[in-house]
Amino acid sequence: MTRLSVKELEDLSRDILLRHGFSVDHAQAVTDTIVAGQRDECHSHGLYRLLGIIETLKAGKVIPDAKPGIVDQAPSIVKVDARGGFSQLAFDAGLPILVQKTRDNGIAALAINHCVHFSALWVEIEQITDAGLVALAFTPSQAGVAPEGGHKPVFGTNPIAFGWPRAGKDPFVFDFATSVIARGDIELHRRAGKEIPPGWGVDINGQPSTDPGAVLEGAMRTFGGHKGSALAAMVELVAGPLIGDLTSVESLAWDDGTKSLPHHGELVIALDPRRFLGPAADQHLARAETLFDNIQAQGARLPSQRRYAARKRSLENGVEISEALYSDLQKLLVQVV
Amino acid sequence: MTRLSVKELEDLSRDILLRHGFSVDHAQAVTDTIVAGQRDECHSHGLYRLLGIIETLKAGKVIPDAKPGIVDQAPSIVKVDARGGFSQLAFDAGLPILVQKTRDNGIAALAINHCVHFSALWVEIEQITDAGLVALAFTPSQAGVAPEGGHKPVFGTNPIAFGWPRAGKDPFVFDFATSVIARGDIELHRRAGKEIPPGWGVDINGQPSTDPGAVLEGAMRTFGGHKGSALAAMVELVAGPLIGDLTSVESLAWDDGTKSLPHHGELVIALDPRRFLGPAADQHLARAETLFDNIQAQGARLPSQRRYAARKRSLENGVEISEALYSDLQKLLVQVV
Structure with missing residues (x-):
């Protein structure tokens, strides 16, 4: 794992977005969201999203300015x-x-x-x-x-x-x-080669399925x-x-x-x-x-408490991301569309 | 079963409410709701509710004018x-x-x-x-x-x-x-001496229970x-x-x-x-x-379609209520608080 301060996280996100042609105000606004997601340990809305953002840009499906x-x-x-x-x-x-x-x-x-x-x-x-x-x-x-x-x-x-x-x-x-469930959770099961629990979805013929690939082709x-x-x-x-x-x-x-x-x-x-x-x-x-x-x-919890606890930790100690993600992000800093 | 036209249903509800001291405008407004519920075969919101309305009045918990x-x-x-x-x-x-x-x-x-x-x-x-x-x-x-x-x-x-x-x-x-589930559904199970399905509620000690009485004392x-x-x-x-x-x-x-x-x-x-x-x-x-x-x-349904079908039937053919409910309502026409 690589540890980054919240400031380093913010700089990394902004630099990648600017490098790929996002305007300064878009780069900052998107970065604020990415920092919030990573800081609160909502990993699917954190730095990981930069990969999808750049893919969307390459596909011509977002206007960067x-x-x-x-x-x-x-x-x-x-x-x-x-x-x-x-x-x-x-x-x-x-x-x-x-x-x-x-x-x-x-x-x-x-x-x-x-x-x-x-x-x-x-x-x-x-x-x-x-x-x-x-x-x-x-x-x-x-x-x-x-x-x-x-x-x-x-x-x-x-x-x-x-x-x-x-x-x-x-x-x-x-x-x-x-x-x-979130679509991303089904994708994670597919990548890991694991079955999904019954009740999450159906295959393309409408039959209940625990095969993540079949449900992604069918319907959640x-x-x-x-x-x-x-x-x-x-x-x-x-x-x-x-x-x-x-x-x-x-x-x-x-x-x-x-x-x-x-x-x-x-x-x-x-x-x-x-x-x-x-x-x-x-x-x-x-x-x-x-x-x-x-x-x-x-003993019941209010929603978002886990997120607020993560926020406190991140502001004190920074965030951790996997070496693989950090490496992919470093590549985005040098590769341009 | 007793069959009533929508007009008879409306008159019966209004007469009971007036007999018990509701003002004319309250009697009409409440009756409009009761007619809508009975007509759409939402029985728990139809004529049956008049029993609870009069009980609430007797308990001093509603101001009739x-x-x-x-x-x-x-x-x-x-x-x-x-x-x-x-x-x-x-x-x-x-x-x-x-x-x-x-x-x-x-x-x-x-x-x-x-x-x-x-x-x-x-x-x-x-x-x-x-x-x-x-x-x-x-x-x-x-x-x-x-x-x-x-x-x-x-x-x-x-x-x-x-x-x-x-x-x-x-x-x-x-x-x-x-x-x-609606509270009334648990009450119906209790009256019928039937267990409720797992997952509906817990007893007063927080243990999952299929005993409707225990769940009504505990929590849904x-x-x-x-x-x-x-x-x-x-x-x-x-x-x-x-x-x-x-x-x-x-x-x-x-x-x-x-x-x-x-x-x-x-x-x-x-x-x-x-x-x-x-x-x-x-x-x-x-x-x-x-x-x-x-x-x-x-083949999926939009919500309320069953209700709209019932409405059409009721407007053409009137509504049916049980003899027991009809008899209880007739008593309300003569008994006053």
Whole structure:
């Protein structure tokens, strides 16, 4: 393993992106997400993602210097057209407007369109809870998940994320796929030559299968049966047609077999507790803390606690990555498209 | 079985409520919900609910002539204080304001406070999709569900409902508990002397149990493991502290052992596709129809289809209720608190 400080991690990511022609602002915005993922030990969203980012660039499926365009769509809606660039810069452009509209009106929405997406949604959610707001986020991906009762891919992994601000504490944040498991976990099983547990997916004929390769060619299942399937459909609708962007089937077609990072849209909703509650806000937010106490006192965990613990460790001691990944990244520093 | 026309069903419900002192507007609003539930063959939300409604009234846990108070809280928030009455009248009072705010601003929220709740959320969701809007609704209930990894009740059955309008078709609507099953289903097993399937709940010592009585004294589980548990917590937060209303633990304490219908709040969010999309709305809503086609063409079902089929049957042929329930309801027509 190779140990890097958070500063070294940031420099490495930024240098690779700049070397491959990303504009300075894209390189920094993407790097901030990669640093957050690696620091929190969400390895699939950390430095590892740089490999996919450069592959996506080589495939011509991301514009490395796209300038996001902001549209003040309605009093409580801001839309940002990422114009084929990575989502981060578009999110950064829309965030202050989303926050202002939410404080002005109580609830507001940010729609990001035509972006290439790879960020975990919690990275964005935490920026909204940092502003004292409640947040929800939804994004489709590329079709690989069948609806309950079916066997053909219609949904992506379609994550749902939620955040609740806590004064002086890490926020309550969850961010999960509506598929039973992340696609990456099935790929890891395939590479390791291991079977996947029953219930994760079906083969191309719709038969339940524990062969990871067969399920990747067939379809994954949603979590929680028909309920998870309903939620996956909701994600398609509100972060697809509602905002004028692609469904997961359409995003897969757009990808055209290049296996690039997904091109699509994202919907973020923010709510301001102070506008809902007025002067009684602190009293009611304290009751939320009682709810958290009731969960934790019985030994159950709040979501994201593992991530916050990893963050603390990483900020103190740096991060560790495998020699193989470090070597691949060093190659990216010298090879250019 | 006794067969009633939808008109007879409506008259029976309204007469019982008026006989027991509900104001004319409450009697009608509650009856509209009961008719919808019975007509759609959601029996637990149909005429059967009148028994619980009258019990709740006898226990002093609902105010039969409460007048809802409307607060124009923020440009995109309307709050309605139900003042201890059933939620329906408060929802009816807030709905036109929610619709107007959503059309004006693109997204808006309705918070209902201090209501007694028994309606299935889809009854409300459909009134919003009828206005061409997308809708989300959340409500806690009374604590009976443990967080994943714990064994003590913190959450209620905490439903989440969603609706998407479809031109010329029944809307896409789902409405499900974040508990693994409805509390009523466990009660039905107890009455029938049947075991419940493994995974539904734990006894008072936190041990998994298939004894319905033990689980009712212990705790139910959430659907979908930690993901369902996270969603249940979200419902507590956004329809509890965020709107200044009770959590499920607080609602159970307020009930004080009377086993009344739950007293708490509800959050409804509406989004206007036409404000998100402008002149391109019809084109993008057509892509949502392609999504539905992709689901149905492989034999999977959209949620609520069974309900819509029942509605069609009921409107043509009336509804059937058991002789026992009909007899209980006839008694309510003559007995007064």
